[in-house]
């Protein structure tokens with residue numbers, strides 16, 4: 001017995017489509033028209049959707065793994081900060097740990113942002129695939145309607161009526177084989193449609209899942225950004241607090257002076273090493289004065305000049321070795337003021353993340369309190385090349401760039417090389 005022509009099950013399958021829409025699709029779309037439309041649509045889609053997708057679900061999983069590691073390291077740092085909470089003598093150490101905590105939060109934020117853009121790329125990709133599936137479903141459905149219409153016109157709507165019209169046994173057999181062929185064909189179309197529907201539903205579910213995960217990541221990003229603000233404030237407040245305490249200020253200055261002296265020694269040593277290296281390579285290594293550009297381009301406000309300055313506490317004045325450029329925030333690119341070779345790129349308790357560039361014998365520039373550094377010792381940098389991002393690391397009460405210039409091995413006033421600076425001290 002031939003299988004019943006399953007138009008009904010097909011209608012059930014397509015129940016989401018309105019009767020009107022069905023009629024419209026069935027009556028208006030001839031196969032030729034449909035194909036032309038498809039070609040046009042395919043062309044449009046091809047031009048709209050990027051040919052290669054940079055992100056996969058696996059990439060997002062990798063980011064989640066990285067994040068787990070970040071969380072673990074953060075936990076360790078937090079424990080250490082907690083252990084030092086009441087130890088005044090270890091305040092500088094605690095400040096360094098706070099800097100590390102802030103860095104990890106920044107890394108977390110980058111990770112979450114990468115996840116969000118990953119979700120967005122996957123959503124674009126899924127929407128594209130979904131559209132393709134839906135287009136194919138429509139095409140298959142139109143094909144099916146066309147077959148039904150042809151059969152209706154030729155009076156073969158029902159397989160049974162085809163068979164009942166048989167005039168003889170051999171006619172019946174030949175009709176039966178025709179019906180079988182038609183039936184197989186229709187069954188194939190229906191199977192295809194069913195499969196497409198399953199694919200579409202699966203993709204829609206995936207789309208919802210991605211949207212949910214992207215939303216979660218966005219909420220998390222907001223929390224992380226709030227954490228960052230709180231942590232930065234805590235780190236700056238700690239230094240401000242220390243500086244309000246005479247005893248602590250003295251200790252802080254002592255530590256700072258000792259570290260600075262150590263850094264100066266290191267600069268001289270590295271300079272000598274570089275000079276020897278240049279000589280060995282027979283590179284002309286000469287000094288040239290001047291020729292500096294601004295080390296950043298967000299602000300021209302100088303909040304503290306070079307020289308003696310009052311710490312606000314009687315008897316505790318300090319000699320400022322460079323200038324402080326304020327109004328730079330935590331996200332400004334710091335650039336090499338002059339071409340040269342990086343001789344130091346490290347974190348120090350007082351300078352925080354700092355970089356020293358050697359421009360010739362006795363000629364160096366120093367950039368301190370940065371959030372991060374993007375060059376390492378030995379890097380050859382051109383003038384204007386990014387070397388880091390501004391911040392408030394080390395002994396610093398707020399975001400600023402501490403900038404020093406040395407010529408002939410002696411510190412000179414950077415203000416002479418910062419044209420158009422605004423006095424803000």
Ligand SMILES: [Zn+2]
Pocket residue numbers: 304320322323324401402403
């Ligand atoms: Zn300074």
